Amino acid sequence: MRDAYVVGAGQSDFGSFPDESYRSLFETAFDAAVDSVAGSIDTDNFDEAVVGTLGVGGRQLGLSGPAVTEHVGLHGVPTTRVENACAASGYAVRQAVQAVKSGMADVVLAGGVEVMTDASGDATKYWLGVSGETEWERLSGTTFAGVYAQMASAHMAEYGTTREQLSHVAVKNHAHGADNPHAHLGFTCSLEDAMDAPVVADPLNLYHCCPTTDGAAAAIVVSEDVVDQYADEALRVAGVGAASDRVGLFQRDSYVNVPASAEAAATAYEMAGFGPESLDFAEVHDCFAIAELMAYEDLGLCEPGESGAFVTDGRSDYGGEVVVNTSGGLKSKGHPIGATGAGQVVEAFKQLTGQAGERQVEGATRGLTHNVGGSGGAAVVHAFEREEVGA
Template sequence: MSEVYVVGAGQTPFGSYPDESYRTLFADAYEAAVDSVEGSIGTSDVDEAMIATLGVGGRQLGLSGPAVTEHVGLHNVPCTRIENACAAGGFAVRQAVQAIKSGMADVVVAGGFEVMTDMSADTTKYWLGVSGETEWERLTGTTFSGVYAQMADAYLERYDATVEDLSRVAVKNHDNGAKNPKAHLGFTCSLEDATNAPAVADPLNLYHCCPTSDGAAVAILASEDVVDEYTDHRVRVAGSGAASDRVGLAERESYTSISATKEAAEQAYGMAGVGADDLDFAEVHDCFAIAELVAYEDLGFCEPGEAATLLRDGKTDIDGELPVNTSGGLKSKGHPIGATGTGQVVEVFDQLTGSAGDRQLEEPRYGLTHNVGGSGGATAVHVFEREVAR
């Protein structure tokens, strides 16, 4: 099977753009991705497109995938719309990898978009809720913050972690997001600010929750047969893993771990031939602060119960041993659902090609993306490698 490479990646700024069309947002991200390709790439080069979107506000109906690909001139290119809640973007990348590895395509666009701020908060909350367990969570009044609050409560009770540790996640990611011109909440915050913010769902407060965002992100993937036509800087998709789990939190064996993440990570590490110790940085799904702490453990960055220590010791800071969410993460960069997973790939591509600006790490080789749907019903994990001369 062919090796797969990311030859271009770009995104819009994430934020609030209620007057923007999802078509124009996608077009801006697609143009940014094309512009990032070193060589020349045209619409006639693209063999297939995988487009991620939840479809907040009813846009899940109809041909929303072809609507954006046709808008950018990808005429007659087969388009598959991917919906896997908040993990849609990660699964779009996975489908693109599979299309190339199968030999059916040489160049595939993996993109995502979402417009979430053009309706009332109550309506948006409804559409976000459909990504969880319907009968026993959403219809009984449980929100996503409520579900993750249950996870946080269980974690804080079981392990040596505090609400202040949740706030440390916010402080770190806002520090990184303040260096990212594409971030929705691109400002810093103090530990005091993040700890004393208004409650949302105890023990989670406002600074422990990601924003509702609009935006789009696109990655362009190519096979080893054609990669040299587009770039001299090879960013290989070294590993791809995915898994699903019970959608409802109450149906799972644990509130303090996401088994789909563990399984997807094991697959991705196995395919890449590396382990967590080989990573230079990671973009993880921090929709709520507790989700980042749980991800540290599920992805093998530390043992169960040690995430808070990893964070307190500064090991996941941008100048630490394993920087996490150099982009600002969902917490600061934003969370336009369909674009989140592909947006993580944009950050990895920028880091591995030396294009991350003030956030640039020193010659990273391996980066990881971790994209979760709902509270853990689906997870996609990818490992990327900056190939060095042999």
């Protein structure tokens, strides 16, 4: 199979934008992605497009993919909409890579978009809840915060994880997000702030939960046959893995990990030919603080039960073993469901091309993105490495 490369990536700001639409947000991300390509690229160069979105609030449930790609001028380009809850655009990137590797396309747009802040709190909880198990979780009143609270409680009981360790995740990610001009919650917080916030679903409090967010992100994936037309230096998609699992938490054997994440990571590492010890940074799916701790373990960054110490000892921060969520993660950068996975790839592109500004991981050559749907019903992992491709 041919190699696939990311030659451009961009995003809108993430936040609350009452004057924007899903089309205008996607246009901002698309334009930023095109502008980031070193060589010349225009709408005529695209062979295919894949767009991830949940369609929160009921807007344009059908044909939302063509609605945004036609808006940005990709006339006639076949467009597929992917819905895999919070992993929608991570899977969109995966499908773009598959199209390129298979030889069916040379240039593919992969992106995502969501508008979440124009609905009431009750409506937003409903639309978030549809990504959970319907009969026995959502219809019985269980929220996603409640599901992840169960996972946090189980992790605490099995490994001795503490609320203070959960709070360190928030402190770290807010510190990173404060240097990200696109972040929804781009401010720092103290450990005291994160410890003393109001409880949302015990043991999780407000600072342990990501915000609901508007935003869009896009990445341009090309084949090895044309990469030198667009870049001298690009991200090679070294490995990609994906997996599914039971949608309902109650259907699983354990609450302390996300098996789909571990399976997806194992596949990505095997394809890439390198493992977690080679990573300089990782963008992981921290919809709740416990999700980041479990990701450390599922992705092999540390052993099971060691994630609490991993964050408090600074091993996931600058100067540590691997810098996690340089963008601020979902916690600080924000979580526009359909745009989150592609947004992680935007951060990987910036890090591996030396364009991350104050967030730059010095000398970064390899990184990973990890995107989860629901409470672990789907997961997708991409491993990237910087490569000089010549012109």
